[in-house]
Amino acid sequence: MTKTILTVDDSRSIRDMIAFALEPQGYRVVKAEDGKDGLAKARAERPDMIVTDLNMPVMNGIEMIRELRADASFNGLPIVMLTTEAQKEKMLEGKQAGATGWIVKPFDEAKITGVVAKLLG
Amino acid sequence: MSDLSNTPQTALTFVLDGETFGVDVARVEEIVDPLPMTRAPNADPFAPALVNVRGSIVPVVDLRHRLGMAAAEQRPSSRLLVLNVLVDGEPTRVALMADDVDAIVETTAAEIEAVPELGLRWPAKYFRGVARKNGVLVILLDEQTTFPPQAA
Amino acid sequence: MSNPSDTFAQEAEELLQSLEQSLLELEGAPGNATLVDAVFRALHTLKGSGDMFGFSALARFTHHFETAFDQVREGRARVSHELIAVALASRDHLAALLALGAEAVADAGIAAEGHALLARLNAVVEEQPAGAANVEARATRTWHIRFRPATNALRNGFRPDLLLAELAELGRLDWSCSDELVPAIEDLDASDCWLVWEMTLETSGSREAIDDVFLFLQDGEIDITAADEAPAEAETGDEPVTADKVEPQLETSAGPAAPKSDSVRVQSHRLDELMDQLGELVIAQARLRRISDELGDTTLGETAEEIERLVTGLRDATLSIRMLPISLVFGKFRRVVRDLSEELGKPAQLVTEGDETEVDKNVIDSLTEPLVHLIRNAIDHGIETPETRAAAGKPAAARVTLRARQAGGEVLISVTDNGGGLDADAIRRRAIERKLIAATDDLSEEALYQLIFEPGFSTAKALSSVSGRGVGMDAVRRVIEDLRGTVEVRSRTGIGTEVTLRLPLTLAIIDGLLVRVGEGSFVLPLASVEECVELPEDEEARQSGRSILRIRDQLVPFVALDTQFGFPPSDRKRRRVAIVSVEGRRVGLVVDDVLGQHQTVVKPLSAYHRGIEGLAGGTILGDGSVALILEVATLVRRAQSAPRIAA
Numbered sequence: 001m002t003k004t005i006l007t008v009d010d011s012r013s014i015r016d017m018i019a020f021a022l023e024p025q026g027y028r029v030v031k032a033e034d035g036k037d038g039l040a041k042a043r044a045e046r047p048d049m050i051v052t053d054l055n056m057p058v059m060n061g062i063e064m065i066r067e068l069r070a071d072a073s074f075n076g077l078p079i080v081m082l083t084t085e086a087q088k089e090k091m092l093e094g095k096q097a098g099a100t101g102w103i104v105k106p107f108d109e110a111k112i113t114g115v116v117a118k119l120l121g
Numbered sequence: 122m123s124d125l126s127n128t129p130q131t132a133l134t135f136v137l138d139g140e141t142f143g144v145d146v147a148r149v150e151e152i153v154d155p156l157p158m159t160r161a162p163n164a165d166p167f168a169p170a171l172v173n174v175r176g177s178i179v180p181v182v183d184l185r186h187r188l189g190m191a192a193a194e195q196r197p198s199s200r201l202l203v204l205n206v207l208v209d210g211e212p213t214r215v216a217l218m219a220d221d222v223d224a225i226v227e228t229t230a231a232e233i234e235a236v237p238e239l240g241l242r243w244p245a246k247y248f249r250g251v252a253r254k255n256g257v258l259v260i261l262l263d264e265q266t267t268f269p270p271q272a273a
Numbered sequence: 274m275s276n277p278s279d280t281f282a283q284e285a286e287e288l289l290q291s292l293e294q295s296l297l298e299l300e301g302a303p304g305n306a307t308l309v310d311a312v313f314r315a316l317h318t319l320k321g322s323g324d325m326f327g328f329s330a331l332a333r334f335t336h337h338f339e340t341a342f343d344q345v346r347e348g349r350a351r352v353s354h355e356l357i358a359v360a361l362a363s364r365d366h367l368a369a370l371l372a373l374g375a376e377a378v379a380d381a382g383i384a385a386e387g388h389a390l391l392a393r394l395n396a397v398v399e400e401q402p403a404g405a406a407n408v409e410a411r412a413t414r415t416w417h418i419r420f421r422p423a424t425n426a427l428r429n430g431f432r433p434d435l436l437l438a439e440l441a442e443l444g445r446l447d448w449s450c451s452d453e454l455v456p457a458i459e460d461l462d463a464s465d466c467w468l469v470w471e472m473t474l475e476t477s478g479s480r481e482a483i484d485d486v487f488l489f490l491q492d493g494e495i496d497i498t499a500a501d502e503a504p505a506e507a508e509t510g511d512e513p514v515t516a517d518k519v520e521p522q523l524e525t526s527a528g529p530a531a532p533k534s535d536s537v538r539v540q541s542h543r544l545d546e547l548m549d550q551l552g553e554l555v556i557a558q559a560r561l562r563r564i565s566d567e568l569g570d571t572t573l574g575e576t577a578e579e580i581e582r583l584v585t586g587l588r589d590a591t592l593s594i595r596m597l598p599i600s601l602v603f604g605k606f607r608r609v610v611r612d613l614s615e616e617l618g619k620p621a622q623l624v625t626e627g628d629e630t631e632v633d634k635n636v637i638d639s640l641t642e643p644l645v646h647l648i649r650n651a652i653d654h655g656i657e658t659p660e661t662r663a664a665a666g667k668p669a670a671a672r673v674t675l676r677a678r679q680a681g682g683e684v685l686i687s688v689t690d691n692g693g694g695l696d697a698d699a700i701r702r703r704a705i706e707r708k709l710i711a712a713t714d715d716l717s718e719e720a721l722y723q724l725i726f727e728p729g730f731s732t733a734k735a736l737s738s739v740s741g742r743g744v745g746m747d748a749v750r751r752v753i754e755d756l757r758g759t760v761e762v763r764s765r766t767g768i769g770t771e772v773t774l775r776l777p778l779t780l781a782i783i784d785g786l787l788v789r790v791g792e793g794s795f796v797l798p799l800a801s802v803e804e805c806v807e808l809p810e811d812e813e814a815r816q817s818g819r820s821i822l823r824i825r826d827q828l829v830p831f832v833a834l835d836t837q838f839g840f841p842p843s844d845r846k847r848r849r850v851a852i853v854s855v856e857g858r859r860v861g862l863v864v865d866d867v868l869g870q871h872q873t874v875v876k877p878l879s880a881y882h883r884g885i886e887g888l889a890g891g892t893i894l895g896d897g898s899v900a901l902i903l904e905v906a907t908l909v910r911r912a913q914s915a916p917r918i919a920a
Contacts, residue, residue, distance in 0.1 A: 049430075069428065075464050078430030100430030101489035104321070106329060119489075121435045159793055159899040161882050162838030168881035171891060171899045176553060178891040178899050180881045209880040270881050 003120060004028045006047035008038035008064065009082065010056045018051055021109035022116065035059025039067055042074070049120050050079045051103070051112075054094060062097045069098030078119040082107075131227050134259055135202060135219035138190045143226065143252070143259045150203040150214065152222055155195055165270060172216050174203055181216045182268065188243045196220060206268045215268065226259060228252040233261065281326040283538075285371050288315045289364055290604060296360050297607040301622075303352035310479045312360075313339065313346055317481055319367070327375035331367060334387050338363050341394040346479060350398035359393045361608070366390055413444065415500035416483060418472040421454075422493040427466040431490065437470075439486045444476030473500075541634065544595055548781045551591050552874035555782065558584045559872070559895035585872075588782060592633070596778075599677045599686070600628035602640050606648055610673055613652045620659065620670040621652055630677035632684050635780050636756055640686070643749040647688040647772050648673060650746070655692035655770050665767065667691070679778070683758075683800055687773040695764035697721050703730065719857060722762040726750040756780065757798060757889050759906045761856050785873035785902065787894070788851060788864040791840040794900040796873050796892060797862070801853045801905045805867050808848040822850060822861050831861030837887070837908065853905045860909045875902060886911060 005027050007018040019029040030045050032038040036059040038052060050068075054061035061081055068074045078100040083090055091102050103115050132143030151174075158170035158181055170181040181201070185192060198221040205214055233250040249261040292315040299308040316339040323332035342360070344350040366387055373383070418440075422431055440446050448470055455467040474483065480497070487495050558581055565577040603625045614621040632640075656662075656671040663669060674689040697718050704710045704724045716724075724730055728747040750760050758776035777783060777800065785796035786805075806824060808831075822829045831850055835843050843865050850861040875890040882888060889904040 072464070075428045076430055076432075078432075095492060098425070098429045104324060106324060118435065118439065119430060119432070121432065121438070157898055159901065160791075160840075161885065161901065162793075162840065162887070163885050164882060168879075171878075171882070171901075173893050173897050173899050176556065176893065178876050178878070178893065180879045182881075211880060213879050215879075215881075270884075 002026065002028050003048040004030060004045055005116065006030045006032060006038065006041055006045060006050045006052075008032040008035065008041075008050060008052035008056070008061065010034055010053060014053065014082070017109075018112060021112045025113055025116075027116070035061060035064035035067075038064050042068060047077070049116065050077065051082065051116075052079065053082050054090060062094055065094060065097040065099050080115055080119065130261070131225060132259065132261060133202070133225055134223040134254075135200075135217075136221040136223060137184055137188070137219060138193070141223060141257050141259050142184075143228070143261045144202065144204065144217075145262075145264060146225060148204045148206055148264055150205055153201050153203060153216075155199050155201060156216075168215075168270065172201065174201075174214065174216060177214065179203065179214045179216045181218060183218055184267070185218070187247070187267065193220065198222075204264075206264050208268055208270065213268075226252075226254045228254070228259070228261070236260075281322055281328070281375075282371060284322065285319060285328075285331075286368075288319050289368050289371070291315055292319075292364050292367075293361065293608060294604055296357055296364065297611060299352055300354065300357040300611075309342075309346050309352075310481070313342055313479060314481055316342060328371065330373070330384075330387075331370040334363075334367060334370060334391070337391050338367075338394065341391070341398045344398040348477070353397070356397045359390065359397055361611075363390045363394060413475050413477045416474045416476065416480075417496075417498050417500055418474060418483070419469065419496040420472065420487070420490070420493060421469040422466050422490060424465045424467065426490065426493060428464045431466070433468070433470070436486060436490075437472075440472065440474055440483070443478040443482055443486075444474055446472060446474050448472040539594075544634070547591055548595070551588060552781065552876075554584055555588065555872055555874050556893050556895075560897070563895040588872075592778075592782070593631075595634045595781075596631035597634050597637050598628060599630045599632050599637065599640075599684075600625070602637055602644060603628055603675050603677070605641065606644065606675060609645055609648055610652065613649060614671075617652060618659070619652060619656050621656055622670050622672050623648075624672055624674045625676070626674065627677035630679055630684060632677075632776070633778060633780055636684075636776055636778075639752055639756055640774075640776075643752045643774070644675070644686070644688065646746070646749050648675075651688055651690035651692065651770065651772075655690035655694075657693045661693070684776050684778055685773055686776065687771050689769060689771040691769040694766040694768055695722055695725070695762070695770055696766070697764075700724055718764075719762075722764060723856060725762070726760060754904065754906055757783075757904065759856050781875060783873050783875060783902075785871045785892075786851065787868040787871040787900065788849075788862075789866040789868055790834045790838060790864050791843065793840075794868065794894060794898065795834070795864075796871060796900050796902040797851055797853065797905060798889075798902070799870060801855060803852045803854050803859065805849055805851050806861075808850050808863055824852065827859070829859045829861050831863055832908070833863040834908075835863075835865075837911065853909065855906045855909045858909065862905075862908065873900075873902060 003026075005018075005022055007015050007029060009015050009018075009031075010033055015031045015033075019031065022029050030041055030047060032041045034056045035052075038050070038061075039059070041047075042050060052061045052064060065079055065081070068077065068079065079098065081091070081094045081099045081102045082105055083094070083102055094102065100119055101115060103111055131146040133146045133149050134141050134143045136142070153174065156172040156174070158172055160170050161168070161180075164170075166183065166186045168180045168182050169186075171178050172181055173179075183192075200219050200222045201216040202219055202222065203214055203216050205212060207213070208215070232252045232254075234252065235250055236245040236248045237251070247263055247267045249263045252259050252261065292312060295308050295311040295315065299305065299312065302308060316335050320332050320335040320339060323329070323335060338360075345352060345356070350356070366383075369383060370387075420436075422433075423429075437446065437448060449472075451469045451471065452467070454469060455461065461467075476483070480499075483497055487493075558577075562577050562581060565573045606625075607623050610621055610623040613619075651673050652671075656673075657665070657667075659669050662671065672691050674687075676685075676687045676689065678685050700721050701710075701716070704721070704727075705712050707727075707729055709724055709727050709730065710716060726746045726749065728745070730745065730747065753760050753774050753776065756776055757780070758774055761773045761775065762770065763773070764770040777798065783796075784799040786799050786802050788795050788797060806822075809822075820831055822831050829852060833843075835841070845865050848863055848865055849867050850863050851867065852859055852861050854860075871892075871894070873892045876892060877883070878885075878888060878891055882891075887904050887908045889902045892900050892902055894900050
């Protein structure tokens, strides 16, 4: 069964890159532009995994993760954050909000597919 | 002679062997009463000793020696001028021995004249120029040529 | 807060240094899995943090370097001489990329160098037939893993099945799951995770590979221990890497390397400031003691004494902050020895002893150059060609030993080679030729050896391309004497040569002996003073240049400092002699009076007085006067050469 991955990022090039990396692997990639959009798409598409940026307009990634985790229907959904910050605090904050893992930017295709495989099997 | 001779400057004047010299006031850190001196063994007679100026060890410079004047006894009016000059490219504090400290004079470019080659007893290279102030001839030191350890 | 990319650069430099170290050690112990892991770990961390801080060219190169090295780790490629050579060159390339700075784009030359290196690296690891790998028997280790995920892990997307599958990929996995922490059913939130896994993993994979599996699960409890601490094939014997360096910290795989828990980075100029302030405090305290002595007030005296005690404690504590292990310098020399022995075709091995010996930071900074020179000399001139060694029945591989130890207030650093030893006759001929000594001079071997440090002893003609870089042994001695140290040489024909640098532990404050010469006070470093004796009247009578004093059946030459200093001769009756010892020679310095010990804060002299021979600095005494600190080695040498000049 085709697995769906939702990428939430305000940067179009990042969204495209993730799609570019994952689609050849047989994943379906859905894109959202900010946290609010991401929340809506998550509810509509029921993805198997979410890859989200943290700094975004309208609703940031951490708020989105909190909202998702507050909803028991998303229990067990792997959520991966993309971080650029060198500080571990941001990662920890995201982890506490309920993220499953992270990918440090800049990243390459191998890193994306590696993490997706790790969390999705 | 330095091409800076045309810049106006404020000079502190001091006396050595009856002659009045001027040093750029920006170089002067303080004027202190004579301090106990520690003689440096085998030193250049231009920098024969060291003094403690507020916790720093400062070399004493003897301009009399560089200008070929006879050594003189300390007198009640004697002072040490603590100057900040470049020595071999490093900013260095030196304590210049003076017989007396006179006044602060303003000299404008127009007032400064070239050093008369034959009019002085000393090599002209040590001076920026001369200026006549209140009937006294003030000889303005060129700090760049006066203070190097080895006489240029 | 400093700039994160600066912090990275600093960290990366340390990683590159440890990488070099591990590679060099690996060459000597190619089967050592711990070292292979150490190389891999350094690369791994470098790649991860490099990426994060914008050093993407560096991260990319490291990635390929790491991939190639993975072949070694997996036992598919062998550690060979060529592999180490390429790996070292690649390490240098990484250093060059690091020097470019963050977000920098490498120019075509550097990029081409990178490509060429990677091609060589891949060629080296691929040409190894799979069976020939000598890490093939890479030990499988058994790891015990206890893992308790965070309670919310399942809700947050953790999949125990995937974790176990990932671990099973590494080797043979046995696991059991305990539910004893699961609360009573009425209190249970079904989406909470209360399970604890106990696992046993037999793997030839590294510790990092295991850590990587748990990368996103750091908020749980993870306990990974090796069942058998030593790898099965630990026949390499002396393990050069200590266990605490080998155990990776769990955090390291989680992005930025965690700072080492109990140390703080301090900019060195702040340490210098602290030292300056402390120096002022020591001077003020000397003044206080003087005033209290004059007033004779008991209460004040007690307070002054207490302050003195506190200042001494503060001094020791501050000095200890400035102390760094000498291994920081020693570490650089493996590479020097390797490159040189390669270049000169003289197999040589570097052995270091006393790596943990601590030396003042400023001393350390100045030591690299003299030591490089001594090591070059040892290999270039000291060590014989393999043929000569074979003929003499010596092992083909020569040995250069760097040894450090503390003795009293000094640190002794020696460079020893087991080469042919110094040729005293040749030195003597050269010295006569160079007019350093007269043909009639009768010098002891020790004195002859000292001549190699004289300016003008070495000639470009006599030096090979290696040593002849415009610095001779005289430069070594100059640097060491600027650090207020001395150089000693011992040598035995056919056995080897040992050059020992004797240095003060610290440059900023020394214990001194205060003496009076004429009107002036002078400080002799206490470490070089052996004893003080009265100058006998009859010796006083023959006050011409150098004289000889008999002390307990030993003849000790002495010089009067007043004549040395060009001061008017002293008319004082009962003078004293401070017996100092330098480079194994004892010399008496005649002074007017010995005033006592003095904790001396060393202040540098200005350009006017710095060049005067025999002066090491100045200090301010308790009464506010300036005293000059004497450089004993120079005074002694001058004293010894005096009669020859007079002759």
